[in-house]
Every structure is written in C-alpha cells, then in structure tokens.
Amino acid sequence: MPDGVHAPGITTGRLPKEQIEANFGDLHPPLSPHEAAVAADRCYFCHDAPCVAACPTEIDIPLFIRQIQAGNPKGAARTILSQNILGGMCARVCPTETLCEADCVRNTAEERPVEIGRLQRFATDTLMAGNEHPFTRAAPTGRRVAVVGAGPAGLACAHRLAMHGHDVTIFEARDKPGGLNEFGIAAYKTVDGFAAREVDWLLQIGGITVRTGQRLGDGLTLEALLGSHDAVFLGVGLGGVHALGIPGEDLPGVRDAVDFIADLRQARDLSALPVGRDVVVIGGGMTAVDAAVQSKLLGAENVTIAYRRGREEMPASRYEQDLAASKGVRLMFNVRPTRILGDGAVQGVELEYTDTSGGRVEGTGEHVTLVADQVLKAIGQTLDGAPEGVEVTGGKIAVTGAGRTSRDRVWAGGDCVAGGEDLTVTAVTQGRDAAEDIHASLTA
Amino acid sequence: MADLTTEFLGIRSPNPFWLASAPPTDKEYNVRRAFEAGWGGVVWKTLGEEGPPVVNVNGPRYGVIHGPDRRVLGLNNIELITDRPLEMNLEEIARVKADYPDRAVIVSLMVPCEEQAWKRILPRVAETGADGIELNFGCPHGMSERGMGSAVGQVPEYIEMVTRWCKENYDRPVIVKLTPNITDIRYPARAAKNGGADAVSLINTVSSITSVNLDTFSPEPSIDGKGSHGGYCGPAVKPIALNMVAEIARDPETAGLPISGIGGVTTWRDAAEFMALGAGTVQVCTAAMTYGFKVVQEMVSGLSDWMDAKGYASVSDFVGRAVPNVTDWQYLNLNYVAKARIDQDKCIKCGRCYAACEDTSHQAILMKEDRVFEVDDSECVACNLCVDVCPVEGCIDMVRLQPGEVDPRTGRVVEAEYGNWTTHPNNPMARAAE
Missing domain, CATH: 3.30.70.20 (Alpha-Beta Plaits)
Incomplete structure (x- = not known):
C-alpha cells in the first residue's frame, strides 16, 4: 500500500507535520511598518471616496490611511473600529478584491489598488497588540437586550448596544463565541487564534454576558427572551445545509464542507486531521474554495471543485478562484453531480455536464466520472428552524429597515436574514445598524 | 548627441554639472570618484585659515523633509567648513587637478573679513593650479556666528570689499556664492559685481529647522537635546533658487553677470531650467548625497537628449532663453x-x-x-x-x-x-x- 500523499482513503499523515503547519501560515502576512508606510503613500485621499461607498460598513478609508501615513496607526484603528468593531477580522477575510479595492481609483491607471485590507490589518493589529479597547461604555441605562448568536452580526450588535449603556446577554448555541469567524472561514485567513482573541478584546467594552450552549428552540424560546428582555436581536446564522438529493449521498466519505472546516478550525493539531487522496468539492462559493484549498494544504493529492454553472457566475471571486488554482485545486465548471459511487465508502462522483446559456441549469446528458474517496458538499446553508412568530421569506428571516422583523421588539441580522451577502462585513453592518435602531427605540 | 561642453569664465568642463562645495567634495577620494562617475567639475569644500581646523559636532549633522515613500525633498545641515588641515586639502587639490585637467576644479574659501587673511590663503590656492575660487558668503550656521559665511553675505559692503581683495590678490576667476537669507538678492549680487566678481553662484542654504522631536522637544538634528538652525537645500528650495537666479539675470545692473545655479538640481530638467534662466553651469549636492555620484549620468543623457530634440548644438544655445519671459x-x-x-x-x-x-x-x-x-x-x-x-x-x-x-x-x-x-x-x- 502506498503511503503519504498517495495513501488511499481518508487518512492522516499525507504530509509531514511541519509541512502542514507551514501550509497553513498566514495567507497575507501582516505588513511591516515600512511596508505599511509605502502602501499608505499610494492613497490619493479621494473626495467622497469610491472605496468607502464600496465598504458595507462605510469605514472612512482615506482618513484611516492618512492617519497611518501621519504615523498614527492607533488613530487609524479607531477610525476603522468606530464603523466596524470586527475591523480586525474583516481586514483578514473581506473579499476586498470585490469591495473597497475593486473601486480604488488606482485601478484605473495602474490596475493595482491601494492595499486597503492589509493596511486595515496593520492599523487594527497595532491597536490590538497593546490589548487596548478604544471605546468606553455609556452610563448604564438599565435596559436589557438579548442577542441570539455570537457570530459577527451578534457581536457587532452586542458591542454597539453595550457602548450605549444597555445590558446585553448573548445566547450562543456552540461552546464558544465567534460564529463563522471561529468555526467557518479558512484557517490561513485567520491564524493564531485571532477570532477568539478578537472576541475577548471586543468584550472589554463591558456590559456583555456570553452564555454558550444556549440554542434557540432547544429549551430557549423567543417568547421567554422577550419576557425577560426589552429587545431581542437574532443573529443565528444558517445552521442547516442543503442536501444534494442524489444516490450515494449517505455513503461514508460524504460530508458537509462547513463541518469539515469547523473541525479543521478547532483542531489543535492539523496533522491529526484525516483527508482523502481524491477530494471532490461540490459547490461554487467561498465555503467550497475554503474546503478545497484546505484539503489540498492537508495533503490531498487531487482536489476538484465541481460547480454547476460557468466561471463568471461562480459566487467565489476570481481572486478566490485563482487562489485555489494556485494551490493546485482543479476548477470544473458546468458540471453537476448525479450520483455518488461506491461500495461501503465513496469511490467516485458521477457528474453531468450542464448548459446554463438559457439562464437555467440544464443537464446535457453527457457524463464524466471522477475518482473520489472524499466528497465535500458546499451547496449552501439554510435557516435551521425559524423562531416562532417571525416571518420568513425565501427561507430567511424577513426584515425591513435596520433589521426589524415582523415581530415587535425583535430585530435580526447576518446570514439568517433575507438580503444578506453571506459576508462577515455585511453581518457586522446589519448587527451594528440594528443596535442603533434598538437603541433609538429603547430611548425614544 | 549634443555637445555639453561648457565654458564658464573661460573654465572648460565636459558638461555643466558641477558638484557644489559640500561634503561630497571634501577630499581627494570623493572627488576622484565623482570625476570617474562623470561630473564636469567640482567646487572643493570650503577651506578655512591655516592652523587648527574647525571642529564639527559629533552627533547628527543632517535633518530631512521626506515626501511620500521617504523621498528626500529637503535636507538640512549643521556641518561647518572642512575640518581637515589646510595643507592636506591643498595637496589633494593639486594632485586631482593635475590628473583631471579637463575638469573644472574650483576652491571654495572662507576666512575672516581681514585683508591679510585673504592675502595669506590666495597664493596658496593659486599654487594648486585650481581653475578659480568661490567665496563662501553663504553658510548660515556656525561660521556666521564667527563673522564669516552669511554674516558677510548679508552685508553688501562686505561682499564688495572682500571680492575686491580677492580680485587684487588672485589672478584667476572669482565666483561669489550668495546667501538666500536676505530680503532682496539683487543687492548682494550688485555688490559682488561692483567688487569685480567674475560670477555669482546661488543659492547657498536657507536657514532652517527641519522638525521638532515631540518626545524630547528638541529641534532636529538634535545634539544632546538641543538643536541649532541649519542650512536647508534639496528639491524643496529649487523654486526659491530659480527666482533669485532670474532676479539677478534680469536686473539691468547685473544682467550678463555669469551665474552658476544651485538649489535642488536633481534631474537634467532642473538643470535645464536653471540654465534657461541664465545659469552657465549648475551645482549639485543633495541629489548626489541622496543617490550617489551616479545620478550625473541621468543628467548628462537627459540634457543631451533634450538638446538634440530641440536642435540645440551647445549649451550656450539655450542659456538665458527664459530670462526675457520673466517679468513683473x-x-x-x-x-x-x-x-x-x-x-x-x-x-x-x-x-x-x-x-x-x-x-x-x-x-x-x-x-x-x-x-x-x-x-x-x-x-x-x-x-x-x-x-x-x-x-x-x-x-x-x-x-x-x-x-x-x-x-x-x-x-x-x-x-x-x-x-x-x-x-x-x-x-x-x-x-x-x-
């Protein structure tokens, strides 16, 4: 039997431990002060800057970069964090290539934007290195708000409410806070336990209690929360996953990509994580790319992303596609799975070519079979049970304005609401804006 | 390729790019390297009287103003004239001039405002075979407190007097270097001309404090917690220098007086601008101190290519061509x-x-x-x-x-x-x- 990278099945030991650790190093190492100075000098300080308009949290990017230029990175961090309390994480995980950096005017003449994301990380890292919390809490108001879910939306909401002096209790289903920052997102984007450190730093504002192991619908009801709190914010994310609905889906070796990533993120020793020799990832979003790239970094020999539409329609950005390709992941477009093959365990995936020229995904009847010992499903997540009495539209919580649900005194934000973009930065915006709206209604 | 040969006061150099009197021209080692790199001439760093040389501070001498990417826009110095013995400098000047007869070698001088002091040093300089002298009436720091440098340059009568002593006791060209730390540059220029100067060179450095250390509250450069004003130069002073050159070039009393232009010359274009305003040569310091002697190669090729494009066969074809366009x-x-x-x-x-x-x-x-x-x-x-x-x-x-x-x-x-x-x-x- 071959071993190492050629070993069949889902196993450990494909790469030396040191190699795996090196593979999972920081994707974009932090800028040194010199690099930051050089990068900051490229900002033109545009009027009514397009990058700001492109940022869901509307961080004043020209101002914070000018603060870096002027030798005041902590001031820059305050500018960032006043709009986006998870500015440290967003600096790492935002698809800046489709947001702020996509609209940088430097692209027009040079096709190379100012490195806004890395500069944001430089500023926030500088502030957080001193474990300083730049905000202070207003005098307690005596108002109590329940936040359900300690992901980006819930944390942003809780922090803003706490700043305004309200008492916040966060109810988190998992055993630790952070949401997708902690359990999702590729490890190489947020190394050294940053997600957990950021939560600890955020909680320094005071006035926030985090209760873990508290799942809505599992002994915890919205009705009870409304009885004991003045307002409730739902930032529950998407706990369910779509099924493929094809033969062979239950074979050992088939699992949800989000679970694979969560295991990986929580692993103390990455070399103890088993991975297949031939991995096929079904899907086309960031989760698909994160799962595929990390499989490759763990030592899988062949990793393929199978996406049912064309490249241009792929939700993962071109940058993410290129990242995957650069790590050796094969990208297949216009293919959909029709059967998972295997006897007792996955041995292959049968794919059908598709035609999407008419807008819909139509099978062409032509098939191809890939060898596979591991199949990761990344075809989207679903709301895992809507709280009682809250209107749902298109499978997500319906909201109006700054996250107001159909129920009085209940707000919602993040991936669980309709209209979200499944981005950390969008979740932060929605949590923050809901907090301001809750604050306004509590003090009206 | 255009001919960059320059004749200034009868002194020939293969191009109009001279190194100004400053640290780059303080000794034989540097000047030989400068000539090998292609510089047309040098003004040797200012010599003082015979005897124990001046001493410099033993801490930072330079302060700076940076542009984006730490590009040097302005440089400030509190260095004094040469701190090496007179005899050593004179021997080196003689050796270098003998080995580089085609390059201009001018000796900058600063001695007390007494005729005897000038009478003592001038024959010694003449013996070196140097092509001429430049009178340092410009340095704004240190020496001015001792009645020299800009202390002379700020009093037109002294300029005229010392220039006349030099013309009477030295038979080669005398260039008077002017300080910008005055209200109207035309008065010292007229004084130099009246004293018989063959040319003026300008500007010397501008009195300056480049920055203040906000931890120690000391001006920079800081010596043991204190700072003293220095002389400011580099690209930042170029507009000041261009105006002063133009003022002299178009003043009816000094029109036609040869000028060696100094102040922030960094590229061929800067040099061409000084020359268009009447400078027969330019002197460079900060660009060399920032990037090394090699920068002259860009200056030579750039000026030559521009002259070719414009159809100028020699530098005299365009020197002064912008002067009639300077008006009130x-x-x-x-x-x-x-x-x-x-x-x-x-x-x-x-x-x-x-x-x-x-x-x-x-x-x-x-x-x-x-x-x-x-x-x-x-x-x-x-x-x-x-x-x-x-x-x-x-x-x-x-x-x-x-x-x-x-x-x-x-x-x-x-x-x-x-x-x-x-x-x-x-x-x-x-x-x-x-």
Whole structure:
C-alpha cells in the first residue's frame, strides 16, 4: 500500500507535520511598518471616496490611511473600529478584491489598488497588540437586550448596544463565541487564534454576558427572551445545509464542507486531521474554495471543485478562484453531480455536464466520472428552524429597515436574514445598524 | 548627441554639472570618484585659515523633509567648513587637478573679513593650479556666528570689499556664492559685481529647522537635546533658487553677470531650467548625497537628449532663453483667458480637483453622476489648482479662449490685444492708452 500523499482513503499523515503547519501560515502576512508606510503613500485621499461607498460598513478609508501615513496607526484603528468593531477580522477575510479595492481609483491607471485590507490589518493589529479597547461604555441605562448568536452580526450588535449603556446577554448555541469567524472561514485567513482573541478584546467594552450552549428552540424560546428582555436581536446564522438529493449521498466519505472546516478550525493539531487522496468539492462559493484549498494544504493529492454553472457566475471571486488554482485545486465548471459511487465508502462522483446559456441549469446528458474517496458538499446553508412568530421569506428571516422583523421588539441580522451577502462585513453592518435602531427605540 | 561642453569664465568642463562645495567634495577620494562617475567639475569644500581646523559636532549633522515613500525633498545641515588641515586639502587639490585637467576644479574659501587673511590663503590656492575660487558668503550656521559665511553675505559692503581683495590678490576667476537669507538678492549680487566678481553662484542654504522631536522637544538634528538652525537645500528650495537666479539675470545692473545655479538640481530638467534662466553651469549636492555620484549620468543623457530634440548644438544655445519671459506682475496679459479642461479618458475619478476647487477655490468643478467631473466655465478663473492637485499628468489642461469668444464667467468678449494692469481701468494709476 502506498503511503503519504498517495495513501488511499481518508487518512492522516499525507504530509509531514511541519509541512502542514507551514501550509497553513498566514495567507497575507501582516505588513511591516515600512511596508505599511509605502502602501499608505499610494492613497490619493479621494473626495467622497469610491472605496468607502464600496465598504458595507462605510469605514472612512482615506482618513484611516492618512492617519497611518501621519504615523498614527492607533488613530487609524479607531477610525476603522468606530464603523466596524470586527475591523480586525474583516481586514483578514473581506473579499476586498470585490469591495473597497475593486473601486480604488488606482485601478484605473495602474490596475493595482491601494492595499486597503492589509493596511486595515496593520492599523487594527497595532491597536490590538497593546490589548487596548478604544471605546468606553455609556452610563448604564438599565435596559436589557438579548442577542441570539455570537457570530459577527451578534457581536457587532452586542458591542454597539453595550457602548450605549444597555445590558446585553448573548445566547450562543456552540461552546464558544465567534460564529463563522471561529468555526467557518479558512484557517490561513485567520491564524493564531485571532477570532477568539478578537472576541475577548471586543468584550472589554463591558456590559456583555456570553452564555454558550444556549440554542434557540432547544429549551430557549423567543417568547421567554422577550419576557425577560426589552429587545431581542437574532443573529443565528444558517445552521442547516442543503442536501444534494442524489444516490450515494449517505455513503461514508460524504460530508458537509462547513463541518469539515469547523473541525479543521478547532483542531489543535492539523496533522491529526484525516483527508482523502481524491477530494471532490461540490459547490461554487467561498465555503467550497475554503474546503478545497484546505484539503489540498492537508495533503490531498487531487482536489476538484465541481460547480454547476460557468466561471463568471461562480459566487467565489476570481481572486478566490485563482487562489485555489494556485494551490493546485482543479476548477470544473458546468458540471453537476448525479450520483455518488461506491461500495461501503465513496469511490467516485458521477457528474453531468450542464448548459446554463438559457439562464437555467440544464443537464446535457453527457457524463464524466471522477475518482473520489472524499466528497465535500458546499451547496449552501439554510435557516435551521425559524423562531416562532417571525416571518420568513425565501427561507430567511424577513426584515425591513435596520433589521426589524415582523415581530415587535425583535430585530435580526447576518446570514439568517433575507438580503444578506453571506459576508462577515455585511453581518457586522446589519448587527451594528440594528443596535442603533434598538437603541433609538429603547430611548425614544 | 549634443555637445555639453561648457565654458564658464573661460573654465572648460565636459558638461555643466558641477558638484557644489559640500561634503561630497571634501577630499581627494570623493572627488576622484565623482570625476570617474562623470561630473564636469567640482567646487572643493570650503577651506578655512591655516592652523587648527574647525571642529564639527559629533552627533547628527543632517535633518530631512521626506515626501511620500521617504523621498528626500529637503535636507538640512549643521556641518561647518572642512575640518581637515589646510595643507592636506591643498595637496589633494593639486594632485586631482593635475590628473583631471579637463575638469573644472574650483576652491571654495572662507576666512575672516581681514585683508591679510585673504592675502595669506590666495597664493596658496593659486599654487594648486585650481581653475578659480568661490567665496563662501553663504553658510548660515556656525561660521556666521564667527563673522564669516552669511554674516558677510548679508552685508553688501562686505561682499564688495572682500571680492575686491580677492580680485587684487588672485589672478584667476572669482565666483561669489550668495546667501538666500536676505530680503532682496539683487543687492548682494550688485555688490559682488561692483567688487569685480567674475560670477555669482546661488543659492547657498536657507536657514532652517527641519522638525521638532515631540518626545524630547528638541529641534532636529538634535545634539544632546538641543538643536541649532541649519542650512536647508534639496528639491524643496529649487523654486526659491530659480527666482533669485532670474532676479539677478534680469536686473539691468547685473544682467550678463555669469551665474552658476544651485538649489535642488536633481534631474537634467532642473538643470535645464536653471540654465534657461541664465545659469552657465549648475551645482549639485543633495541629489548626489541622496543617490550617489551616479545620478550625473541621468543628467548628462537627459540634457543631451533634450538638446538634440530641440536642435540645440551647445549649451550656450539655450542659456538665458527664459530670462526675457520673466517679468513683473503688472505686465502680465490680463486679456489672456483660459479655462480648465478635464480629459475624461485620463480621469481616474479621484475627485481631488473637485475637493480643491469646491472647498478652497471657485466652485468651478461639478461632480456629476458616476463621478464624472466637469468644469463650469461660468465659474472657472483658470487658477490651475485643479491641474496642480490632479495625480495624473496631462489629465487637466488650461485651454486658452480664442479672441472673439465670450468668457462665460464675465460675459465679456475675449480681446485679441495685449492688455495689462498698467492700462487697466480699475487701476487708479492707469495710464491712458496712447
């Protein structure tokens, strides 16, 4: 039997431990002060800057970069964090290539934007290195708000409410806070336990209690929360996953990509994580790319992303596609799975070519079979049970304005609401804006 | 390739690029390397009297102003004249000149304001075979406290007196280096000419404090917590220097007096600008101190290529050509009317023109949908601020309205005739047109 990278099945030991650790190093190492100075000098300080308009949290990017230029990175961090309390994480995980950096005017003449994301990380890292919390809490108001879910939306909401002096209790289903920052997102984007450190730093504002192991619908009801709190914010994310609905889906070796990533993120020793020799990832979003790239970094020999539409329609950005390709992941477009093959365990995936020229995904009847010992499903997540009495539209919580649900005194934000973009930065915006709206209604 | 050979006061050099009297020319080792790199001449760092040499501080001598990417825009120094023995310098000058007969070697001098002091040193310099001397009446720090340098350069009578002593006791060209730390550069220039100077060189450094350390509250460069004003040079002082050169070139009392231009020359273009305003040679220091001697190669090729493109066979073809175009404000043509024009193909939509015009000028740029910036001719006074702040070269131009067109701002027809303030109806002193 071959071993190492050629070993069949889902196993450990494909790469030396040191190699795996090196593979999972920081994707974009932090800028040194010199690099930051050089990068900051490229900002033109545009009027009514397009990058700001492109940022869901509307961080004043020209101002914070000018603060870096002027030798005041902590001031820059305050500018960032006043709009986006998870500015440290967003600096790492935002698809800046489709947001702020996509609209940088430097692209027009040079096709190379100012490195806004890395500069944001430089500023926030500088502030957080001193474990300083730049905000202070207003005098307690005596108002109590329940936040359900300690992901980006819930944390942003809780922090803003706490700043305004309200008492916040966060109810988190998992055993630790952070949401997708902690359990999702590729490890190489947020190394050294940053997600957990950021939560600890955020909680320094005071006035926030985090209760873990508290799942809505599992002994915890919205009705009870409304009885004991003045307002409730739902930032529950998407706990369910779509099924493929094809033969062979239950074979050992088939699992949800989000679970694979969560295991990986929580692993103390990455070399103890088993991975297949031939991995096929079904899907086309960031989760698909994160799962595929990390499989490759763990030592899988062949990793393929199978996406049912064309490249241009792929939700993962071109940058993410290129990242995957650069790590050796094969990208297949216009293919959909029709059967998972295997006897007792996955041995292959049968794919059908598709035609999407008419807008819909139509099978062409032509098939191809890939060898596979591991199949990761990344075809989207679903709301895992809507709280009682809250209107749902298109499978997500319906909201109006700054996250107001159909129920009085209940707000919602993040991936669980309709209209979200499944981005950390969008979740932060929605949590923050809901907090301001809750604050306004509590003090009206 | 154009011939860059320069003849200045009868002194020939293969190009007009000389190294100024400064640290790069303090010793034989440096000057030989400079000549090997291609410099046309040097002004040897200022010599003082025989005897124990001056001493320098033993801490930082330089302060700096940086532009983006730590590009040196301005340099400040508190270094004094040479701190090496006179005899050592003289021997080295003689050796270098003998080995490089085709290069200009000028010796900068600064001794007390006594005729005997000058009579003692001048024959010694003559023996070296150097091509001429430059009188350092400019350094604003240290030596000026001892009655030398800019202390002389700030008193036209002293300039004239010392220049005359030198002309009487030295038979080669005498260049007087002027300090900019005065109110009107024409007075010291006239004094130099009256004293018999063969040429003036300018500018020397500008008195300056480059920065203050906000932890120690000491000026920089800081010596044990204290700072002293130094002399400022580099690209930042070029506009000051160009104006002073032009003032001397167009002053009827000094017109035609040869000038060696100094002040922030960094590229061939800077040199050409000084020369167009009347400088026969240029002297360089900060560019060499920032990038090393090799920068002269860019200067030589750039000037030569520009001359070829313009059809100038020798530098004398263009020296002084900009002087007639330097005039007083009152003679500027008030019938010249221009408007800003934004090239939408070059525009990167940064909006800096808009911010500048809207906040600080004439509200003449409109920000339209999709960040399209357009000029409102009915408000544009053609101030040029938008051109100046635009990060893209050639994106915004000032385009002249043709005679007969109506200026939407004033509603007046643009006149073809030249008309200036002296004849303008708003001028109470206006002379009637005749």
